[in-house]
Amino acid sequence: MTDQAVDTSGPVEAPGAEEPSGAAPPRFLGRERELKALRADVGHAGLDTLAGRRAARARVLLIAGRPGSGRTALADELVRTLLAEGGHPDGPFRVRLTEPGGTPVPTERTARELLDRFGVTGPPGADGDELAGMVRDELAGRRAVLVLDDAVDAEQVDPLLPDNPDCLVVATSGGPLTGIPGVRPCTIGGLEAGPAVRLLARLIGEVRITVDPRTAETLAEECGGLPAALVLVGGWLAAHPMASVADATRRLRESADTTEPSAGPRPLARAFRLVHDALPPVSARILRLLALAPAGLVDAHTASALAGCSVSAAQRTLDDFVSLGLLHGDGAGRPQYEVPGCLAPLLRELLAERDRPAEIQLARARMLERTVRLLQSCRAVTEPEGSPVRRRLAGLPRSLRFPGPEAAAAWLRARRPALLAAARAAVEDGELDTLARRLVSALVRALAVHEGTESAAPELYGLHGLVLAVAERRGLAREQAAALLNLADLDAGNGRTREALARYRAALDAGRAAKDLYATGRAMESVAGAYAELGDFQRASDWYGRALAHRLGQGERAEEARLYGRLGAVHTYAGRYGEALRNWRAAAAGYRRLGDVPGQARALSEVARVQEYAGRPQESLRTCQEAVEWARRAEDVRLQAALELRLADTLDRLGDPAAAGLHRGVADRLLNQKGVTYEIRSAPTEK
Template identity: 30%
Template structure:
């Protein structure tokens, strides 16, 4: 494959799909010196035809790997703005057109890639870098050939461990190594406000990325670790475990296959980690520290005052983080000399350089910000998660989203925040601690800021839940007016994608909310998150946040909150296979619903309780509960709850071996949804009726119903429901010997199941194998 014509620039021809193309576009930005999105937007606007003003948001969006398409003119403008000549611009244009065409035809799919961006300002560390690269690629002795390669990078905070690991990783990937899988996680081993991340949670995330269906991921740490080792065995995989607390946190995350490389960073020594090659990272020497200063501020300014430059880096203690911060401050002040910068560093009277380099450097950077940017920086330390978006930051600081984006870009230019993936920002641990100290001095605004951002997450995840399941029993929101606009979604797929991206932050928000006395945010967040968590089979997490929510509701005597949380706890415990624990939660929720006079809630809870009773084998009790649910829904005039209750009655009757009566109730549900023109309810009713007919081997009746279900799902754009109907049609055709006729529907369904990683995937593959064998025999 041809290499890019400009020295060191990424080659767009290597992109196999749109996601890989966007990754390479991000690498091109790094190659060009990593200009901020704000700066890049200013460059791009005049290059477009016609020229126009371009928002930084528009540029940020072009670098988001999850995008389904890119604006070709914008891509060309970005590539030109990043300094490529017209021949190279044409190569990027053609590659962009090619990957879009590939996306329309369905494939190929790129490797799983999670590496954060490399830094354009990476400097020095040549000896350590070469040692890391050599350990990854050199042949090993026979007794070590069957073990995974582990490299541990150790050193103090701010010394550049993460940057070295990422730079080495990107070098290896650019050289064609570790192309199957690249996984990254920040283990948050030294967060003063939160415990290190549970390795079981990390394994859950890794396994999902490796396309293990959620229902198949075991609960226990040891079982997850064993599955991870099995699924990654033999893959050319690179795994970065950043900011590890100790060996116990890391050990379950290390695969056993010699085809894998694990890079670990930690402030602690990991001497008990078997077979790890340890790299000790110290502060820069004077030459590398001056080189970093030069890369950021420019060679001319440093060459004009070499002695002052040496004094500045010495005042920074040669710590890379401190040097980068000081250099950023100098870059944004063209009128400052290095000597003047040095005088500012000594403004506290620290004449013996190095006595307290970080505090002085932080004070210098913070003091140079305007008041609104200072306030945002302080409040960022109060965000509950480990990274954040511009809208979340806007909620913290009562800003508009556009202003929040611009201020974050300015903080990034000053090296006060990091942006390792487009649109998502984070504070370095040391800067987080510094900002937290500043925020604590402003007691009046601290709690208000936390409640603002938690309310923003609540409003956003509730909006997502409304898209994911519009027919659910809705929790009324009670929120104060917000300056920041909550997230909005165009359909369930977009809502689920947002929840996936914000998953860790949503859990952190629920944890933080539980610590606010008298607040109802904890139980409201748990309830609004429940639909997403249950659909993604995050059952242990569902249990945890609802247990926190229940404590909060009980402490605040929020009866409505108690009912909501206990209802969801019952559903979750039933899904975990613990009906004996689920029933008491639902029974108490039912008592509270009745005490509050919440008749619709009573109907919903009775339907859930009926399902638990059926799973426990108490079929008659379940039927009685379902009938009560149907009556309550009728009293409330709640058609959606009535549909749920009719379905519950049908299930109970089916389990009681009364199929004709069960079908009668399903047809009542079907007629109601037709009358209400409820496409979602209609599709679910048709699916259930078809399943009953199929089980009774009434294949003609099942096919008729399934074809209508497919038509409805196709019209509404519900890919999963349409694939489910197609799968049912294929099963029925195959069951009647029409194997060739079944294949097209099955292959269409299988393509969707593979794309969505749906739980039906395995059964669909097995049916295709069986049909293939049968048709081969017929030939």
């Protein structure tokens, strides 16, 4: 696990108490020998250099150590030193490779997070190999430091290694990364006695160390020299000013025989139990429930929902945890905290030991329900004043309301990693599927309204995949059809037409199973569009015909007219001009019956286009003149100008350049009047 929050630089301050940007970083204690070796390894000649060849990839430095040993802090100090020397001006770029639960993060998510840091959006639905390739391309021209924190194995690291020897990769792990050539390992253990005692002095003051320096050294030995354990014990001593260093040492020794081996190193587990058992029962319960925090990220609302207490009480408790070294503060957006990675397995172990499964499930349900309500509020605040949604929003407690759209968007940005993790965890859990579906739905709507569907497409793709997983598990055909359609639309929009076609056909089956007429018709039409995109116009016309028959049976006249137009377009691309004319005329007649003047004008313009392609210029001229009149009635200046240009081209072919010039002049005046342009095609678009 990562141990960024409990490093050798001492406890992290609560939000609002951080040093201002630009202030000198806290002094790093110890590790002089390791830092010297790592800095020497940066410039160490590799095998390629010794052989007279330029290195093909970035140098990889590995810092290996147990959770809580300060490996992340050492990586941070190394990077800070390198940046101060100016050797790698581009960066650093940091990403975590393990979730708080110990699950390796998939390459797809890791690469997408790095691309976000580069300001690049990866295609929705792209796999890990494609996205990792984009990461390597972005790093090809940079002199950057890439920090890969808490790697489980070489398979996580290798796809992200830059093909650029000017870059440097610093990885942290619990063991060796076998399989990566040329990796330079640095294995660390506990701090030496001197730095360990100085860390304790920083936490509790020099006086309590000075009065009993020998016992302070003994206490550091009891903590195994682990910075994380020292921070916890130091936090306990700071919270108990009447206790001595000897008291802490005695308590740790007494727990040596009662603390069973746990998910973390034994000294860290003993220090954690010492702090936990000294907490008031309510605070101790809140601490254990933080094991349920998605992605290890928690704010006051999350803690409040988990424990069933007020938001203000939860906020005070979280601030207390920061001072005890149990949480890492994060000032992004609203106050947010992170559970140190080395403590996450200890929290989960203690939660399973002390709390009943029913209580844990209830806490998880409360957290999801609170998250859903916050997301609904986040979206509702963007609605106009006085709307029904805003009136409902006014009835929510003040703590669940945002002062404005900007504050809601900032909260959504800050909490997005936790929200996405909450959605994934809820779906994987499988016990709260109704809440999981509501959470995903609320998150999709909030992202769409604040970031836009296109910008949020990568996240939306993953969320629709979660909806599909729940729908398949629960046998919900209607939701399954909707999720498949959404995923297929994103596939189609990113050039994965064949994958989209497969999903559209699966959505059609699900829509029929659910007897969902809308999903069935939509899927038929989308299947046709996919075939048209692939250039299979015969199948496209067949499926558009099926979709049209479906709409005819429902009496949906507007959709009928639109589908006649789609059929006309497909027949035009296929060169079947007779069929194209019949369908475009049917579309024009449908729009006329609906009283849709713009639609009628556009359908007639397409009739004229097909007549021109079919070599019938006189008919095209008459139809185009009729379409111009309807475009004028519709006040569609762009279409009117385009048709005037088409008339000019047709008159040129008929040998009347004077009349053609008049129509071009009309088109120029229309375009200059509105400052618009319109593209006129003289042949069918090649597919």
